[in-house]
Amino acid sequence: MRYSPLAQVNRENVSRLKVAWVFHTGDVSDGSHDRQRSGLETTPILVDGTLYLTTAFNRVIALDPATGQQRWAYDPHIELTLPYGDGLINRGVATWFDPQCRTGEPCRRRIYESTQDARLLSLDATTGKPCADFGDSGQVILRNVPGYLAGWYHMTSPPAVIDDIATSPVTDAAGRSLERNTGAANAWSIMATDPQRDLILVPTGSASPDYYGGLRPGDNKWANSVVALRAKTGELAWGFQLVHHDLWDYDTAAPPLLASIRHGGADVPVVIQGNKSGFLYVLNRDTGEPVFPVEERRVPASDIPGEVTSPTQPFPTAPPALAPQKLTEGDAWGPHARRPRDVPEMDSRSPQRGRLYPTEPSGHARLSGQFRWHDLERLRV
Numbered sequence: 001m002r003y004s005p006l007a008q009v010n011r012e013n014v015s016r017l018k019v020a021w022v023f024h025t026g027d028v029s030d031g032s033h034d035r036q037r038s039g040l041e042t043t044p045i046l047v048d049g050t051l052y053l054t055t056a057f058n059r060v061i062a063l064d065p066a067t068g069q070q071r072w073a074y075d076p077h078i079e080l081t082l083p084y085g086d087g088l089i090n091r092g093v094a095t096w097f098d099p100q101c102r103t104g105e106p107c108r109r110r111i112y113e114s115t116q117d118a119r120l121l122s123l124d125a126t127t128g129k130p131c132a133d134f135g136d137s138g139q140v141i142l143r144n145v146p147g148y149l150a151g152w153y154h155m156t157s158p159p160a161v162i163d164d165i166a167t168s169p170v171t172d173a174a175g176r177s178l179e180r181n182t183g184a185a186n187a188w189s190i191m192a193t194d195p196q197r198d199l200i201l202v203p204t205g206s207a208s209p210d211y212y213g214g215l216r217p218g219d220n221k222w223a224n225s226v227v228a229l230r231a232k233t234g235e236l237a238w239g240f241q242l243v244h245h246d247l248w249d250y251d252t253a254a255p256p257l258l259a260s261i262r263h264g265g266a267d268v269p270v271v272i273q274g275n276k277s278g279f280l281y282v283l284n285r286d287t288g289e290p291v292f293p294v295e296e297r298r299v300p301a302s303d304i305p306g307e308v309t310s311p312t313q314p315f316p317t318a319p320p321a322l323a324p325q326k327l328t329e330g331d332a333w334g335p336h337a338r339r340p341r342d343v344p345e346m347d348s349r350s351p352q353r354g355r356l357y358p359t360e361p362s363g364h365a366r367l368s369g370q371f372r373w374h375d376l377e378r379l380r381v
Helices: 329-333
Strands: 045-047 050-054 060-063 070-074 094-097 109-114 119-124 139-141 160-162 165-167 174-176 181-184 192-194 199-203 225-230 236-241 257-263 266-274 280-284 294-298 312-316
Touching (some): 060 109, 160 192, 192 257, 225 266, 280 312
Antiparallel strands (some): 045 050, 060 070, 094 109, 109 119, 160 165, 174 181, 192 199, 199 225, 225 236
C-alpha cells in the first residue's frame, strides 16, 4: 500500500530536485476571532489525473497535479468557532468509482470527506458538486443515525470505502464501558480495508480520562487495539489489544498496514500494527492471532489511590521495538533542558522517588504536558 516501483528519482539526482509549484489554501487560523488554531495535516490523493486535498476549514480542493492550478473547490461551511477537540484540521479524502454509472454521468467517480461537524460528504470528482443521490442532497449527518449516543463528536481522518460502503472514523465521542461511563476508545485514525475478506481494519484510541484509570477498571477492551469488522454487517471478526488499561495515551495512531509475508514456508496475509509504545505487532489477517509470538510480561503497578493497573502488558518478541523501552530524565526533559522548579530531583533512596504530587486543580500533576513525573518509573519495563 505504501511501496512505489518508480525509479526516476534516485540517489544520484535527488539533490537536484526543485520546487515545481506551490499552492496556498488560504485557510489558516491563528486562534483569534473565537476560532481554534488550524493545522495543515491533509495527505493528498492522486486519482484519474487530479490531485485532491482538504483544508483546515474542511474545504475540498481539486488541483492539476502538473501545474498546481485549482480545478474546483467545495466548501461545506463548517462552523469555525465550535470547540473541536483537535483544533481546525482535516487529514484528507477517500474516493470510490461507481461501476453502474456510464461515462459522462455525474458522480461516476466520487470524493468523500468527513467533516469536523460530523457530516459525511459525497462529491462529484470532476465538478466538485454534491452527489444528489447520496444521503440528503450529497451528505449524511452522522448524528442522525441509529445507535448514536448523545454528546459531541467530530471527524478529522478520511473515510474508508470498501465495495459500495463508506465508513467514517470518529475523533471524539461519548461512550460506555462495561463498568462506568467514560469517553473515547474511539477510531480517530485512518482505517484500512480488505475487500477480499470483507474486513475493515480499525485502529482504536485510548479510553478517557487518558492518564488516570481509576474510573475505568479492567483492560478497557477494545481501546488501544486493532479491530477487524465485517464490512457488510459491522460484526466483530477479531480484535487484538496492544495496551491493557492504558495510562499513557498510547493510541493506535498509525493506520493498519496490510501485507503478505513469507513465514513458515508459506505466504501469510498479515496486518502490521504499531502504536505509540514503539512496538510492531504482526497479526494474521484472518484470525488476528500473532504471527510472531507476543508475551504477556509483568509490569510495575501504579501507586495512585484508586488506580488498578494491568499486571501485564503484551510484548512482541519480534520484530524489535522501534523506540527505547526505558525513559530517563534526559529523555523527558532533553539533554540540555532545565527541570521545572516544581519538579523534585529523582532520588532512588526515597520510597516516593520521582513522585510529583498533584499541583493542578484537576488533581493530576503533569510532566511536560504529557506525562506525570512518576510515569518515568512506570515506563521502566
